[in-house]
Amino acid sequence: MAENRPRTLFDKIWAHHVVETLPDGTALLYIDRHLVHEVTSPQAFEGLRVAGRPVRRPDATIAVVDHNIATDSSRRTGITDPESRLQVDTLEKNVVEFGVPYIPLLDARQGIVHVIGPEQGLSLPGMTIVCGDSHTSTHGAMGALAFGIGTSEVEHVLATQTLLQKPAKNMRVTVDGKLPVGCTAKDIVLAIIGKIGTAGGTGHVIEFAGEAIRALDMAGRMTVCNMSIEAGARAGMVAPDQTTFDYVKGRPYAPKGEAFDRAVAWWSTLPSDPDAVFDKEVFLDAAEIAPMVSWGTSPEDVAPITATVPDPAEAPNETRRAQLERMLQYMGLTPGQKLTELKVDVVFIGSCTNSRIEDIRVAAAIAKGRKVADGVRAMVVPGSGLIKQQAEAEGLDRILTEAGFEWREAGCSMCLGMNPDKLTPGQRCASTSNRNFEGRQGPGGRTHLVSPAMATAAALAGHLADVRDYQPQGSH
Numbered sequence: 227m228a229e230n231r232p233r234t235l236f237d238k239i240w241a242h243h244v245v246e247t248l249p250d251g252t253a254l255l256y257i258d259r260h261l262v263h264e265v266t267s268p269q270a271f272e273g274l275r276v277a278g279r280p281v282r283r284p285d286a287t288i289a290v291v292d293h294n295i296a297t298d299s300s301r302r303t304g305i306t307d308p309e310s311r312l313q314v315d316t317l318e319k320n321v322v323e324f325g326v327p328y329i330p331l332l333d334a335r336q337g338i339v340h341v342i343g344p345e346q347g348l349s350l351p352g353m354t355i356v357c358g359d360s361h362t363s364t365h366g367a368m369g370a371l372a373f374g375i376g377t378s379e380v381e382h383v384l385a386t387q388t389l390l391q392k393p394a395k396n397m398r399v400t401v402d403g404k405l406p407v408g409c410t411a412k413d414i415v416l417a418i419i420g421k422i423g424t425a426g427g428t429g430h431v432i433e434f435a436g437e438a439i440r441a442l443d444m445a446g447r448m449t450v451c452n453m454s455i456e457a458g459a460r461a462g463m464v465a466p467d468q469t470t471f472d473y474v475k476g477r478p479y480a481p482k483g484e485a486f487d488r489a490v491a492w493w494s495t496l497p498s499d500p501d502a503v504f505d506k507e508v509f510l511d512a513a514e515i516a517p518m519v520s521w522g523t524s525p526e527d528v529a530p531i532t533a534t535v536p537d538p539a540e541a542p543n544e545t546r547r548a549q550l551e552r553m554l555q556y557m558g559l560t561p562g563q564k565l566t567e568l569k570v571d572v573v574f575i576g577s578c579t580n581s582r583i584e585d586i587r588v589a590a591a592i593a594k595g596r597k598v599a600d601g602v603r604a605m606v607v608p609g610s611g612l613i614k615q616q617a618e619a620e621g622l623d624r625i626l627t628e629a630g631f632e633w634r635e636a637g638c639s640m641c642l643g644m645n646p647d648k649l650t651p652g653q654r655c656a657s658t659s660n661r662n663f664e665g666r667q668g669p670g671g672r673t674h675l676v677s678p679a680m681a682t683a684a685a686l687a688g689h690l691a692d693v694r695d696y697q698p699q700g701s702h
């Protein structure tokens with residue numbers, strides 16, 4: 227019987243949210259949580275206004291500003307760029323008009339939408355979570371089905387709390403074994419994308435499984451799920467377990483008391499059945515992963531830090547050769563050059579991939595008692611105001627500023643060129659963000675995707691560096 231076939235985590239959450247399935251398999255899904263930011267919501271609210279419709283479930287919706295805001299003290303005096311200012315002002319008007327809960331810019335809880343969802347307990351296991359933003363996949367780390375939607379879908383969810391979706395295929399990426407010293411969740415996900423490519427997950431929802439994924443804390447799982455979108459997947463997820471439940475417990479919007487126990491009982495039924503069948507399976511041995519760095523302009527163009535810049539002459543075909551030549555030219559690289567020889571101008575530790583307290587602790591542990599190299603601009607941008615407070619309570623800001631890092635306010639910052647934090651043409655940046663397309667961090671900017679540990683090592687060395695040469699000092 228079809229009903230009794232073994233099911234995946236994705237199958238279970240999907241089935242739980244189907245309102246109606248159409249003959250072609252497309253389903254109307256109930257959406258539990260809708261996160262809203264200033265970039266993709268203006269036309270959606272405008273659509274409601276024109277149609278005279280209210281927001282169906284303001285209580286399931288929450289809005290925050292993150293992309294267009296400054297991350298220095300100028301955020302207190304207003305946004306100067308007219309386009310950025312318009313987006314933020316428009317959101318602030320819309321949340322009032324439509325009664326949507328809003329976390330204002332100067333509220334301590336403000337931050338990157340994908341950081342504050344889990345932090346506030348708004349993103350919970352078993353939920354369907356959407357946001358007009360591709361990195362909504364981050365929330366899949368909670369054991370939720372979380373994916374990005376377009377502006378017209380934002381309007382649909384605001385109006386109906388439902389969404390039309392074609393079913394995705396199931397893919398499992400199993401990472402067994404133990405991660406070597408110096409490697410983190412970021413290296414796992416860069417290694418995965420290096421292996422399967424940016425189209426490797428197309429049409430699939432990826433469940434990340436295996437010993438090395440289980441061993442990750444929630445921050446690490448969020449880093450991995452965050453970048454599943456860079457592998458082409460519709461979403462990424464990790465089955466909820468005790469690590470998840472411990473993380474959720476006590477968060478502001480999480481269920482409390484008996485309701486929490488009941489929720490855990492249900493969440494515990496969600497992991498994929500042992501004999502569930504996946505449409506696609508990929509296996510990695512964590513022990514073979516090394517600290518990774520991207521050298522090209524696509525997240526699949528990664529290599530261990532010990533590698534050299536590839537030679538287009540050795541490309542398997544003409545198309546790839548031309549592509550490599552273009553990348554090397556844009557990135558200012560010479561074939562055969564050691565990656566550790568590449569001098570960096572800027573180091574950016576932040577973004578919804580790597581701006582949580584765990585990331586900042588790693589950076590501070592490595593930076594402690596050391597100095598940022600001359601001529602390098604290094605910045606740490608916490609993912610939320612609460613993370614910033616926590617880091618300050620732990621004295622991490624002092625360690626970092628004494629080492630020469632800038633200590634900033636929460637926001638998307640230099641992850642994308644939509645606010646004052648931008649690279650200038652030709653600048654080379656070791657960045658903990660998730661995208662390295664041409665111009666992503668500012669026109670002409672050159673991005674190397676790395677972990678927070680590797681970014682810190684690059685800041686201290688003044689060039690891309692192997693974090694295994696920069697282990698924390700003075701630790702026992």
Ligand SMILES: CC(C)[C@H](C(=O)O)[C@@H](O)C(=O)O
Pocket residue numbers: 265266293358359360361374642
């Ligand atoms: C601005 C927003 C729509 C965009 C996204 O969807 O991901 C941004 O967050 C990004 O990371 O490129």
Ligand code: SF4
Pocket residue numbers: 292293338339340359361577578579637638641642659660
């Ligand atoms: S931090 Fe970067 S990837 Fe994340 S939502 Fe902001 S712009 Fe997008």
